[in-house]
Amino acid sequence: xDINGRQQAALQLMEREGVDVLLVAPNELSRVDTIxxxxxxxxxxxxxxxxxxxxxxxxxxxxxxxxxxxxxRAKGWTVQTAADLPDAISALFPKGLPxxxxxxxxxxxxxxxxxxxxxxFAGGDVKKLDQKLEAALMPKTSIEIEHARRATAIGxxxxxxxxxxAHEGMAECDLAVQLKLYMEDLGADDNFxxxxxxxxxxxxxxxxxxxxxxxxIILAEMTPTYHGQLSQICRxxxxxxxxxxxxxxxxxxxxxxxAGINTIRxxxxxxxxxxxxxxxxxxxxxxxxxxxxxxxxxxxxxxxGSNAPGDVAPSNDIILQEDMVFVVHPNQYLPETGYLxxxxxxxVTATGFxxxxxxxxxxxxxxx
Amino acid sequence: MRVTQPAVLVGPYDWDxxxxxxxxxxxxxxxxxxxxxGEKFAGIIVNGNKMDNGxxxxxxxxxxxxxxxxxxxxxxxxxxxxxxxxxxxxxxxQRLTWVDAVKPIRDIGKHIAEWAETxxxxxxxxxxxxTMPGDLLPxxxxxxxxxxxxxxxxxxxxxxxxxxxxAKRVARDAAAIxxxxxxxxxxxxxxxxSARESVVAAEKAAAAAGASDIxxxxxxxxxxxxxxxxxxxxxxxxxxxxxxxxRYGGYWADGVLTLSSVPxxxxxxxxxxxxxxxxxxxxxxxxxxxxxxxxxxxxxLAVHPAAKRAVTGVGLTLEETEAEPTGVxxxxxxxxxxxxAGAQKGEGDAALFSALVEVKAGGxxxxxxxxx
Numbered sequence: 242x243d244i245n246g247r248q249q250a251a252l253q254l255m256e257r258e259g260v261d262v263l264l265v266a267p268n269e270l271s272r273v274d275t276i277x278x279x280x281x282x283x284x285x286x287x288x289x290x291x292x293x294x295x296x297x298x299x300x301x302x303x304x305x306x307x308x309x310x311x312x313x314r315a316k317g318w319t320v321q322t323a324a325d326l327p328d329a330i331s332a333l334f335p336k337g338l339p340x341x342x343x344x345x346x347x348x349x350x351x352x353x354x355x356x357x358x359x360x361x362f363a364g365g366d367v368k369k370l371d372q373k374l375e376a377a378l379m380p381k382t383s384i385e386i387e388h389a390r391r392a393t394a395i396g397x398x399x400x401x402x403x404x405x406x407a408h409e410g411m412a413e414c415d416l417a418v419q420l421k422l423y424m425e426d427l428g429a430d431d432n433f434x435x436x437x438x439x440x441x442x443x444x445x446x447x448x449x450x451x452x453x454x455x456x457x458i459i460l461a462e463m464t465p466t467y468h469g470q471l472s473q474i475c476r477x478x479x480x481x482x483x484x485x486x487x488x489x490x491x492x493x494x495x496x497x498x499x500a501g502i503n504t505i506r507x508x509x510x511x512x513x514x515x516x517x518x519x520x521x522x523x524x525x526x527x528x529x530x531x532x533x534x535x536x537x538x539x540x541x542x543x544x545x546g547s548n549a550p551g552d553v554a555p556s557n558d559i560i561l562q563e564d565m566v567f568v569v570h571p572n573q574y575l576p577e578t579g580y581l582x583x584x585x586x587x588x589v590t591a592t593g594f595x596x597x598x599x600x601x602x603x604x605x606x607x608x609x
Numbered sequence: 610m611r612v613t614q615p616a617v618l619v620g621p622y623d624w625d626x627x628x629x630x631x632x633x634x635x636x637x638x639x640x641x642x643x644x645x646x647g648e649k650f651a652g653i654i655v656n657g658n659k660m661d662n663g664x665x666x667x668x669x670x671x672x673x674x675x676x677x678x679x680x681x682x683x684x685x686x687x688x689x690x691x692x693x694x695x696x697x698x699x700x701x702x703q704r705l706t707w708v709d710a711v712k713p714i715r716d717i718g719k720h721i722a723e724w725a726e727t728x729x730x731x732x733x734x735x736x737x738x739x740t741m742p743g744d745l746l747p748x749x750x751x752x753x754x755x756x757x758x759x760x761x762x763x764x765x766x767x768x769x770x771x772x773x774x775x776a777k778r779v780a781r782d783a784a785a786i787x788x789x790x791x792x793x794x795x796x797x798x799x800x801x802x803s804a805r806e807s808v809v810a811a812e813k814a815a816a817a818a819g820a821s822d823i824x825x826x827x828x829x830x831x832x833x834x835x836x837x838x839x840x841x842x843x844x845x846x847x848x849x850x851x852x853x854x855x856r857y858g859g860y861w862a863d864g865v866l867t868l869s870s871v872p873x874x875x876x877x878x879x880x881x882x883x884x885x886x887x888x889x890x891x892x893x894x895x896x897x898x899x900x901x902x903x904x905x906x907x908x909x910l911a912v913h914p915a916a917k918r919a920v921t922g923v924g925l926t927l928e929e930t931e932a933e934p935t936g937v938x939x940x941x942x943x944x945x946x947x948x949x950a951g952a953q954k955g956e957g958d959a960a961l962f963s964a965l966v967e968v969k970a971g972g973x974x975x976x977x978x979x980x981x
Contacts, residue, residue, distance in 0.1 A: 306914040
């Protein structure tokens with residue numbers, strides 16, 4: 242699929258649903274999957290895609306000065322800039338939207354005042370297609386897959402950099418900021434980056450001012466975007482020498498992860514990927530740690546946000562299709578070691594899977 | 610200016626009593642209740658998210674690094690704080706605020722309803738960010754069928770506009786970081802590197818100077834309007850227009866500048882326009898008078914679309930909400946504003962300059978300026 246194919250998929254959805262006009266808002270301003278996936282443009286302000294079964298697709302963006310980039314990115318779209326989004330949409334439909342034949346996506350995610358005005362304009366008989374549009378746009382385009390590979394390579398280089406620059410007395414967030422900027426240098430344009438450290442972690446969290454100490458276990462969930470496409474690697478490093486018992490447990494978590502990854506192929510149920518991971522850990526006596534509050538999911542989709550094909554979780558009934566991209570990360574709490582992070586991004590291929598990372602997670606050591 | 614929002618906030622946001630003491634927050638909570646005293650509210654719900662968290666930061670220093678947060682403020686000044694994230698993630702969330710026992714959000718409607726049970730009679734006030742999603746309030750209200758919720762944002766936003774002595778000090782510290790960032794930007798431009806490399810150099814300098822957050826927009830063509838840097842490849846543009854915002858202690862400092870190896874009339878006239886605005890600015894001056902002063906120096910050039918809003922209040926948010934929907938109408942003493950001038954002549958020939966000022970009775974203190 243390419244980006245035009247994605248637009249076609251949205252139009253086909255409209256036809257199936259009997260919708261003539263579809264208003265598509267972003268998921269939120271920092272997770273703009275819908276607009277980015279449809280147009281290639283990442284909004285700065287509130288924006289809306291207007292798809293019509295009979296007319297040209299229109300992208301309405303705010304603020305007014307965003308015209309240049311919107312036109313450069315949203316190829317094939319008529320780009321209109323506006324000072325006021327609801328006013329601009331009203332002006333596009335002076336006779337109102339077609340009654341009973343209008344669909345909406347994510348209008349409720351827009352800021353309160355704008356959402357209220359647009360919802361009133363759309364009327365009470367609209368079809369909300371939030372979930373259905375996301376499902377229709379699930380597979381990645383070939384360009385996005387290449388971008389996911391590039392983003393993965395950036396994440397892997399950043400972990401190597403972490404091992405070089407982390408030192409005792411350095412604040413977690415200073416390390417995180419330096420690595421984020423390093424990834425920017427390598428071409429990343431955003432980053433869902435969590436990095437924390439403790440002698441016994443309970444979770445990976447946004448970084449704090451806590452200072453690194455010898456014996457800390459650093460958890461790093463590196464999620465750079467390249468041209469808007471996210472990828473993620475999850476890694477663990479010890480400040481100083483590695484305790485053999487910790488390494489043994491870490492290798493168990495990696496083995497569980499690979500058991501999950503090795504089940505990936507088209508036609509496989511996503512929930513069964515998670516089950517394969519749980520089976521390995523349960524066999525080693527950690528069954529009670531395979532459920533909340535210790536773990537909720539074993540990975541998630543990778544778009545411009547963590548969405549389709551959804552969570553790597555036992556309850557996810559989605560059937561894997563070729564070119565779906567997601568991360569598998571057991572990210573397991575074990576009572577002896579605390580929370581351990583390992584995770585690899587994968588693409589579903591015609592016959593199995595492609596692991597996007599070059600090197601599989603290993604328990605690394607920061608030399609002191 | 611509007612900026613792209615990162616997926617997660619990475620920088621140093623922990624509460625530091627040496628930067629903003631607890632007594633400052635306690636005083637602000639008293640101010641908030643005093644502002645609402647005529648209406649007998651039982652409690653105040655304060656909403657914020659990683660994009661927009663001025664009100665939350667004003668009362669609690671809490672800035673959600675992921676998703677959203679809520680402060681539930683009782684009339685006696687007690688505060689409950691709920692943050693996005695699992696229970697185990699509250700360790701680092703706790704470091705962001707002086708409020709004890711930060712709790713995770715499971716069902717915010719239920720949390721608010723449980724808190725409301727402990728309160729007296731009367732409606733709840735909602736101090737919301739403008740970016741609060743439209744579908745959130747109906748969900749909260751559904752959990753409180755017999756307790757009205759009234760939006761008090763307009764009343765309480767007014768408290769954030771005039772800056773206390775502490776706020777002014779922190780804002781000046783933020784402006785000093787901006788100075789270091791833009792100095793690095795200028796140096797990189799002179800070194801003839803790409804726009805993207807210049808931006809990263811500025812970000813590195815600001816981070817090294819202690820910024821908790823940095824947002825930048827830059828031209829993607831010669832003289833192009835600053836926009837999101839969503840491309841990995843480098844391009845060299847001259848003139849290069851850049852917007853930079855840095856945050857420290859919750860307070861933002863921002864500015865826009867034009868880097869040009871051979872400044873033409875558009876650049877020179879726009880600089881003169883900003884200079885005229887600075888010479889005119891003082892408490893009580895209307896924005897229309899500032900625009901007029903700028904216009905007289907633009908020499909007939911068209912006003913740049915990104916400078917149509919010539920004045921914005923800057924503080925815990927990059928664009929403070931104003932009493933009037935059209936924005937700032939008149940400069941007020943004790944506030945901090947970004948004054949912006951911009952012009953364009955044709956494709957590739959545009960300029961934007963700004964200054965960050967603290968307004969005083971007889972003029973302004975310049976905290977940062979792209980003219981220097």
